[in-house]
Amino acid sequence: MRQSLTPFDVRTGGRGLIEITREVSAWVADSGIDVGLLTVFCRHTSASLTIQENAAPEVRQDIVDWLDRIAPEDSGWVHDDEGPDDMPAHLKSILTGVSLSIPVASGRPTLGTWQGIYLVEHRTRPHTRQVDLHLLGE
Amino acid sequence: MRQSLTPFDVRTGGRGLIEITREVSAWVADSGIDVGLLTVFCRHTSASLTIQENAAPEVRQDIVDWLDRIAPEDSGWVHDDEGPDDMPAHLKSILTGVSLSIPVASGRPTLGTWQGIYLVEHRTRPHTRQVDLHLLGE
Amino acid sequence: MRQSLTPFDVRTGGRGLIEITREVSAWVADSGIDVGLLTVFCRHTSASLTIQENAAPEVRQDIVDWLDRIAPEDSGWVHDDEGPDDMPAHLKSILTGVSLSIPVASGRPTLGTWQGIYLVEHRTRPHTRQVDLHLLGE
Numbered sequence: 001m002r003q004s005l006t007p008f009d010v011r012t013g014g015r016g017l018i019e020i021t022r023e024v025s026a027w028v029a030d031s032g033i034d035v036g037l038l039t040v041f042c043r044h045t046s047a048s049l050t051i052q053e054n055a056a057p058e059v060r061q062d063i064v065d066w067l068d069r070i071a072p073e074d075s076g077w078v079h080d081d082e083g084p085d086d087m088p089a090h091l092k093s094i095l096t097g098v099s100l101s102i103p104v105a106s107g108r109p110t111l112g113t114w115q116g117i118y119l120v121e122h123r124t125r126p127h128t129r130q131v132d133l134h135l136l137g138e
Numbered sequence: 139m140r141q142s143l144t145p146f147d148v149r150t151g152g153r154g155l156i157e158i159t160r161e162v163s164a165w166v167a168d169s170g171i172d173v174g175l176l177t178v179f180c181r182h183t184s185a186s187l188t189i190q191e192n193a194a195p196e197v198r199q200d201i202v203d204w205l206d207r208i209a210p211e212d213s214g215w216v217h218d219d220e221g222p223d224d225m226p227a228h229l230k231s232i233l234t235g236v237s238l239s240i241p242v243a244s245g246r247p248t249l250g251t252w253q254g255i256y257l258v259e260h261r262t263r264p265h266t267r268q269v270d271l272h273l274l275g276e
Numbered sequence: 277m278r279q280s281l282t283p284f285d286v287r288t289g290g291r292g293l294i295e296i297t298r299e300v301s302a303w304v305a306d307s308g309i310d311v312g313l314l315t316v317f318c319r320h321t322s323a324s325l326t327i328q329e330n331a332a333p334e335v336r337q338d339i340v341d342w343l344d345r346i347a348p349e350d351s352g353w354v355h356d357d358e359g360p361d362d363m364p365a366h367l368k369s370i371l372t373g374v375s376l377s378i379p380v381a382s383g384r385p386t387l388g389t390w391q392g393i394y395l396v397e398h399r400t401r402p403h404t405r406q407v408d409l410h411l412l413g414e
Contacts (some may be wrong), residue, residue: 043388058217079334112181196355250319
């Protein structure tokens with residue numbers, strides 16, 4: 001049994017979903033670990049992670065709109081140190097979560113046919129986000 | 139330290155929660171691993187996993203109704219390739235999540251007294267859903 | 277490769293967020309494990325876990341208010357065995373989740389600068405909540 005841990009930078013273009021499935025899968029393949037457990041962890045409180053449909057691009061737009069509805073900017077939040085998108089970004093991050101746990105088999109995450117791994121940027125402006133990839137197995 | 143990984147099929151009867159605690163716990167007991175980490179992973183984007191109260195059945199109905207309210211069918215979603223329950227199913231899956239991490243002690247998941255593991259079917263029609271069970275420990 | 281598992285009690289003062297970053301990090305440091313995977317698991321269905329901003333205290337108040345809006349008490353829930361805050365507590369627990377997976381490096385969880393680990397109490401009255409800490413690594 002052995003493990004591997006690597007930080008991974010994701011550049012975002014502002015609010016939206018960025019697919020990172022290919023990069024994560026390539027890292028898993030390179031590790032030489034055949035069976036194990038992959039953890040993806042986002043080190044931020046205004047960006048997060050989700051696993052979602054990777055076929056239809058309209059899904060990603062609907063997700064962004066839905067998150068805006070659930071945590072709107074004009075709700076009188078007490079905390080707005082960094083502007084009106086500050087507190088909604090924290091709330092969206094709570095709803096989606098910052099860690100993913102995915103089994104690995106045959107050197108690949110066991111994602112379903114339509115599942116893709118996404119970093120979700122909740123701030124309006126572009127950011128560079130740090131994600132940690134951890135793999136444990138043999 | 140060793141590990142075990144098994145796919146597990148769950149048949150659903152359409153929208154609702156299906157408890158899988160017994161099957162998951164039996165698999166953990168059969169593994170012979172006494173202390174470790176259990177990961178439950180749902181390989182779909184319109185079904186998901188949650189840990190919730192396993193005593194009162196009314197809780198499950200309230201959960202289904204609440205999810206319908208938070209991600210309603212008649213909200214003008216752009217993506218509706220598979221009908222009006224398509225996009226709401228994706229959104230409910232984001233909210234609840236597709237992976238669970240549960241410590242194992244004495245050969246059993248360390249669930250609290252009232253905690254049960256549920257697969258949540260978000261589509262209207264019945265489906266067979268694939269869940270991966272991964273256990274690492276000794 | 278080795279592991280450590282410990283139950284950890286958190287006393288809450290009723291609805292709100294209680295930061296447990298310091299206690300969790302101290303436990304990780306004491307384990308002597310340098311690199312690995314930390315799992316934090318909440319053994320309840322009306323309290324949960326989240327990772328959020330640990331700088332501005334206003335963020336925590338906005339989170340509590342937002343959760344109240346998303347799962348209000350006066351929504352005609354069928355399940356109210358333990359009072360009007362019973363069902364909303366279950367729903368908030370589903371939204372936030374009960375397990376966190378965090379990589380460990382240099383003997384510390386790889387939390388970002390602004391990330392703190394919080395137990396979220398969803399019931400109105402104070403409770404003692406049990407959290408399981410599991411660490412696997414070397």
